[in-house]
Amino acid sequence: MNRLTNTVRPYAWGSTTAIPELLGTAPTGEPQAELWMGAHPGAPSRIDRGAGPIALDAVIDADPVAELGEATVKRFGPRLPFLLKVLAAAAPLSVQVHPDLAQAKAGFADEEARGIPLDAPHRNYKDPNHKPEMIVALSPFEGLCGFRRPTEAADLLDALGVGALAPYADILRAHPEDRALREVLAAVLGAEPEAMAATVHAATEAAARLADTPGTPYAADYAAYARAAHHFPGDRGIIAAMLLNHVRLQPGEALFLGAGVPHAYLDGLGVEIMANSDNVLRCGLTPKHIDVPELLRIVRFEAGDPGVLRPEAGPDGEELYAAPIDEFRLSRYVVAPGSEPRTLDHGTPQILLCTDGRIRLRTLAAANAEATDDAEITLARGESAYVPASERTELTGEGTVFRATVAA
Template sequence: MNRLHGAIRSYDWGSHTVLAELTGRPSPSDRPEAELWLGAHPADPARVDDAASGVSLLDVISADPHGQLGEANAERFRGRLPFLLKVLAAEEPLSLQAHPNSMQAREGFERENANGVPLDSPARNYKDDNHKPELVVALTRFEALAGFRDVRRTVVLLRALGVAELDRCAEQLAAQADSSGVRALFTQWITGDEHSVTLIGDVVEACQRYLSTERDRVAWEFAAEAQTALDLGNRYPNDPGVLISLLLNRITLEPGEGLFLAAGNLHAYLRGVAVEIMASSDNVLRGGLTPKHVDVPELLKVLDFRPGSMPVVRADGDGRDNTRVYETPEREFELTRLQLDTSRSNASSSTANLAAGDPRIVFCTAGSTILSSPGASLELSAGQSAWLPASNPAVTLAPAQQRAQVFVATIGSG
């Protein structure tokens, strides 16, 4: 096992303090820091601390795929680590986006290659041939928009804002209260004519009115939705993403709660700090709330318009077991949370064991933990991480002091 140093990615929506403080660097940072990448993605691999100098985890795995990943995993995933673990620190909203499924990614990647679109072109949609399902788990309260809301609820929201054009849209949606109705309204808004630019302004004003008027409890049920549309409208005054935000579930995750985003799910993270695990891919189709490239026809091909609520993924259990898996259907990744606590009466709740045979990234988010295996030990404090190759013997984790919270990323068993 080796200490792992993640790669910091700087984007405008990031934080000047969160990742700097988490990783023990001077805070505030010069640039906004948005993501910490813990993985072997070719665009920004983490470094493995090997004695004096760090080497890229990508190189470590390429040099010995069978030892690092395990024989079966290396064959199955063509010698590559199939997941990427990130820490997100969102101070401002990210763009509205969706990710392709495997077939769409392969087809899109080959098509853009054949058309000669350079890999680093801003007009490039498909950076690789892989799908990118993702699971986000909140470290602080985490706000997001994700998935199209149940149509009947959306109709109530659109009517509550008191804008004539929205009333018309609500009628249209009520008359076709299914995925094709959602698709029709979404398409109308995102392909926006001048008409819809006027509507964005009207919606922002209506949200302001809605939030500032004394209202009964029923009418206030969409306060978070209205506040979000208002904030987005102030930031992106002519962006159809402001209207589209009204069609999506407005979600608040408490620390420890997760959200799984399958292929085609339209989402935007709004604010908060989270751990995120995904298939190792960079394929993003944007739908707005961004100055970057938006390819509407391509987005329409991948979006899943089926309306409904988004289930919160919990690492549930009986309160005695300290090891909890966040269940998803994906085979590329699995995320587990360990809560190690020496003060619990049950002695076994203070330690956890990781079997040999699979590659793992261990990331401590609170307290500090000691990893030990025959002949080796490593202490990780909050913000620090380690790489455990498949060839590593079994590892026991215990809190260095009283408590530790640790996330463990590995390949899915599905």
């Protein structure tokens, strides 16, 4: 068991205050968007086992079975299969989708065969893996997730009173769900840029007015689009966003985002976990490359409820955020003072993140479940630890700790 030293990624959409407040550090004045915990080669966490700091991916590479467990290596290969983050959004992230595993493998192989450099701006597939993900709100959190029902999207567009949007509303009402959503998204992304920018400006001005009009249906949604347009004026992604469910999470609530589901995070602080991949296809709210044909091939044109998740409490106090994925398993413990110690299962690698209070971790000897004298860590708010597969760990203290591991 080792305390983690983690990297903060300073993306432009990040909050200047949320992560410093979590960590108890002074703001730098620059955006601090994501705190990475894991072994992703882009920004691996570091641990110290007595010989100085070393990157976690290097530690795992040196002995994958000891660190990850034989079963994890057999299922996912010799690398940590998940990445844990704290995400702090003060501006919208791009509207995006992720491929499924078969699509990622095929897309990566194709771009490799065509000799497209991994760092090329028009490259879609950075690795042959899928990227399902989950976000758990630590603060009130706002996002977009999955398609609205086409008739609902048509009503929302019609209420804006922008003539250029009327053909989209007509399509949404006239055709079956998958065809309607595909045709409208393709039309928005394929429209002449100057004309679309004018449509977006008119739509967001109308959205801002409606957001301030008492009793207006979708007022909160219109307010979200108007705020997004402040950061991305004229971006066609604003119209694409209007096709998606607008979601507001309260602290402790979560979203699971599977392959092909369009989504975007708009504002708030959360714990995010994902499969260890960089594969993203974007469709708006970004200056980055948008590959429209590939995007339309990957998106699942299925409407429905975004499916807000709440944790399911187990008999030992573990609160599980259930997700249909094997690469990660996310849960939390809310530890009350004086409560009985909680013993975590072992056999898979774990990252433990304290988000409130102080949590004490002790390594238990496998044979007799007694704590060893020298394997104890206290995590304050914002601090995290890595536990290799071979170690059992006991939780005590007072506070909240998130547990990231691999599904058994």
